[in-house]
Amino acid sequence: GLFGVPELNCPEGFQEAQDKALQESQQLVQKACSTPPGPETVMIFDQLSDSLCRVADLADFVKIAHPDFAFREAAEEACRNIGTVVEKLNTDVELCQSLRRLLADEIVMRSLDPETRRVAELFMFDFEISGIHLDEEKRKKAVNLNVRILDLCNEFLTGAHLPNKIDKHVLPEHIRYNFTAEGNYLQVAGLHADCPDDLVREAAYKIFLYPNADQLSRLEELLASRNSLAQLVGYDTFSHRALQGTMARNPETVRQFLEKLSDKLSKRTQKDFEMMTKMKMKLNPQNSKLMPWDHPYYSGALRAERYNIDPGLYCPFFSLGACMEGLNSLFSQLLGISLYAEQTQRGEVWSEDVRKLAVVHETEGLLGYIYCDFFQRPDKPHQDCHFTVRGGRLRENGEYQLPVVVLMLSLPHSTRGTPTLLSPGMMENLFHEMGHAMHSMLGRTRYQHVTGTRCPTDFAEVPSILMEYFANDYRVVNQFARHYKTGQPLPKNMVSRLCESKKVCAAADMQLQVFYAVLDQIYHGKHPLRKSTTEILKETQEKVYGLPYVPNTAWQLRFSHLVGYGAKYYSYLMSRAVASMVWKQCFAQDPFDRAMGERYRREMLAHGGGKEPMLMVQGMLQKSPSVEDFVDALVSDLDQDFETFITDS
Numbered sequence: 001g002l003f004g005v006p007e008l009n010c011p012e013g014f015q016e017a018q019d020k021a022l023q024e025s026q027q028l029v030q031k032a033c034s035t036p037p038g039p040e041t042v043m044i045f046d047q048l049s050d051s052l053c054r055v056a057d058l059a060d061f062v063k064i065a066h067p068d069f070a071f072r073e074a075a076e077e078a079c080r081n082i083g084t085v086v087e088k089l090n091t092d093v094e095l096c097q098s099l100r101r102l103l104a105d106e107i108v109m110r111s112l113d114p115e116t117r118r119v120a121e122l123f124m125f126d127f128e129i130s131g132i133h134l135d136e137e138k139r140k141k142a143v144n145l146n147v148r149i150l151d152l153c154n155e156f157l158t159g160a161h162l163p164n165k166i167d168k169h170v171l172p173e174h175i176r177y178n179f180t181a182e183g184n185y186l187q188v189a190g191l192h193a194d195c196p197d198d199l200v201r202e203a204a205y206k207i208f209l210y211p212n213a214d215q216l217s218r219l220e221e222l223l224a225s226r227n228s229l230a231q232l233v234g235y236d237t238f239s240h241r242a243l244q245g246t247m248a249r250n251p252e253t254v255r256q257f258l259e260k261l262s263d264k265l266s267k268r269t270q271k272d273f274e275m276m277t278k279m280k281m282k283l284n285p286q287n288s289k290l291m292p293w294d295h296p297y298y299s300g301a302l303r304a305e306r307y308n309i310d311p312g313l314y315c316p317f318f319s320l321g322a323c324m325e326g327l328n329s330l331f332s333q334l335l336g337i338s339l340y341a342e343q344t345q346r347g348e349v350w351s352e353d354v355r356k357l358a359v360v361h362e363t364e365g366l367l368g369y370i371y372c373d374f375f376q377r378p379d380k381p382h383q384d385c386h387f388t389v390r391g392g393r394l395r396e397n398g399e400y401q402l403p404v405v406v407l408m409l410s411l412p413h414s415t416r417g418t419p420t421l422l423s424p425g426m427m428e429n430l431f432h433e434m435g436h437a438m439h440s441m442l443g444r445t446r447y448q449h450v451t452g453t454r455c456p457t458d459f460a461e462v463p464s465i466l467m468e469y470f471a472n473d474y475r476v477v478n479q480f481a482r483h484y485k486t487g488q489p490l491p492k493n494m495v496s497r498l499c500e501s502k503k504v505c506a507a508a509d510m511q512l513q514v515f516y517a518v519l520d521q522i523y524h525g526k527h528p529l530r531k532s533t534t535e536i537l538k539e540t541q542e543k544v545y546g547l548p549y550v551p552n553t554a555w556q557l558r559f560s561h562l563v564g565y566g567a568k569y570y571s572y573l574m575s576r577a578v579a580s581m582v583w584k585q586c587f588a589q590d591p592f593d594r595a596m597g598e599r600y601r602r603e604m605l606a607h608g609g610g611k612e613p614m615l616m617v618q619g620m621l622q623k624s625p626s627v628e629d630f631v632d633a634l635v636s637d638l639d640q641d642f643e644t645f646i647t648d649s
């Protein structure tokens, strides 16, 4: 069956797997409630979580990726059923009591190792949000808020992607063909940000972002409800709760980080905007004021003018085989790890082009499995992604349960005589996703609740972004990039030009991300909000971004990440800052340094989410970085490399 699970050889098997898991979980709940507080309590909780996650996580993947509808449907059903049980468990007072007894017992708590203590606290954190520790009345309120928030999230997500309709006569005839016609109306489904026609981008921006009253009230209710729930369970704001246990730890640190980053960027951003304005003046002299709909287009145009990177020239050097060789060679030099293709059993994979890799350490042996679902197929989501299918954990019998993950990409198939060729962007994504996979494979946590990538959001992208630094380094690329026909290596200046091209207008791009992150923090900060969400957007945009707010628009209603990344939109920037520091301090001098690779594994990857993230960073860098260090790392990455610049001009 799928992933080697015997009962999953047909869609009906999900029912069986689910029933088994639910039965097992019932027994574990009883066991947890009858066990005196001690390290065993945490182990039972993790076992309980494992029995449910093993089916739910697997089903989570199958429901979106399996080509067979019946499988997808069965998986969806299993997800729903397990979700309901998890919700029940989260409000099970007796179960919660058994954990509270442990956390309240200072002597026992002190005797636990840090990982066990942290995992106990993390389980409690999950209980807390359902208000289980509160009196009857407040608990009811919490349950209602949770239900309401879930609905609002779904409605907001749907609303964020809905097109806006407009009477076609409002738009000049010569640009109407850019939008989908529907009788007398035109549908505007996006920003058309890369369209060369200024007027089309302007129209799309103003129409797509035209405020929708329902969506606006949904957002305002969502933010207010999140705030009420957070306060009900004992936090100042939603942001305070969301940032508990993260690298940033609290909203104040995030605020400082974003503020300092914005200050440091502002001059560079100004320069970028000036360049874009000049470019606009050249192409459109009548109307040269730089507007928000111009940013992506003109930064692209500047990049093209300066570097004229043609991905097609790079592709022949990046065959999938060569890239995988490159990863294998990098991992073996850095970590003593090799990737081996393994034969799959009948029914183990969901599509015949899925490959299974065994991850093997030179002395420790098999560490886990990566299923590579790399190729396009109809109905497959078009998004690069890493899925944990089974978390690693120490079993009761002393064996280690090996982690299993899936990497999903959307690469073109090979054709007769031509292997699958990756563009530079795809190659970088492959390295990025492999960074997540290695985090999963090398995490050796005792508990699956904190396996590999199950760590705080602002730390989760560190291993993957670090791999991007490797993917952009000539010494690494030169090990594997060979023309698939001639065997010629990729010329060095092509690699450096590619890297430099990414820095064009990168300050303005980062500034935009800072603006979004600040907005997210304010929305999830102190309530009631001082002003309407639109007024806050306007104010923040002018202060933190720099391009003017356009009246009668409300970009925040399209900010779908507010749902999944509420109060954590800054995470990507912070992860990048850490990855940048690790790269510069530990690998830039020698990207194949085994001692550094071992330190990286020991200090960062091995702990998954089982250790406070800042302690992992300190262990790796052997110092405690300040907010300024974070900011400097990000900003110095924007500096041009003069060698390339000079040889180029």
Ligand SMILES: [Zn+2]
Binding pocket: 432, 436, 461, 464
């Ligand atoms: Zn990622």
